[in-house]
Amino acid sequence: MKMEDIARLAAAYPHLWERNMILLPDGWTEITERLLSDLHAIQPPVDGVYGSPLPIMVKRGQGFAVAFVTFNPELGSWTPDKAMALVEAVARFNAATSKTCEVCGKSSTMIVKYMDHRDQQTLCQEHADEALEAANEH
Numbered sequence: 685m686k687m688e689d690i691a692r693l694a695a696a697y698p699h700l701w702e703r704n705m706i707l708l709p710d711g712w713t714e715i716t717e718r719l720l721s722d723l724h725a726i727q728p729p730v731d732g733v734y735g736s737p738l739p740i741m742v743k744r745g746q747g748f749a750v751a752f753v754t755f756n757p758e759l760g761s762w763t764p765d766k767a768m769a770l771v772e773a774v775a776r777f778n779a780a781t782s783k784t785c786e787v788c789g790k791s792s793t794m795i796v797k798y799m800d801h802r803d804q805q806t807l808c809q810e811h812a813d814e815a816l817e818a819a820n821e822h
């Protein structure tokens with residue numbers, strides 16, 4: 685993720701920002717912002733209270749990422765509708781990372797596996813072609 689996006693999202697959602705989001709590729713910044721925006725809408729921070737009503741962890745895999753979100757029952761108010769919206773927001777993020785190009789954020793067409801130590805990547809056609817061309821030059 686670009687430094688400017690890290691600064692912008694961490695400032696906009698300080699109660700939701702999670703350090704590992706820094707490790708997500710540029711192409712997934714919009715997906716990450718959607719998750720933060722969805723979670724903020726479901727349960728905004730409680731005025732005057734330190735701590736997040738929705739603690740998050742993000743784990744990046746090879747060509748995908750998974751968000752784990754729990755809720756603090758002592759902060760905010762919880763209803764079945766909000767619980768369902770939370771499940772849907774997390775599921776949307778998790779599904780989107782495996783369908784979105786890590787470089788540009790367009791729909792991905794394939795997972796590129798490298799023959800060296802690099803992690804495999806979820807890429808659109810254009811960026812997969814570039815990656816394969818670069819690999820053939822070595």
Ligand SMILES: [Zn+2]
Nearest residue numbers: 785788808811
């Ligand atoms: Zn791309």
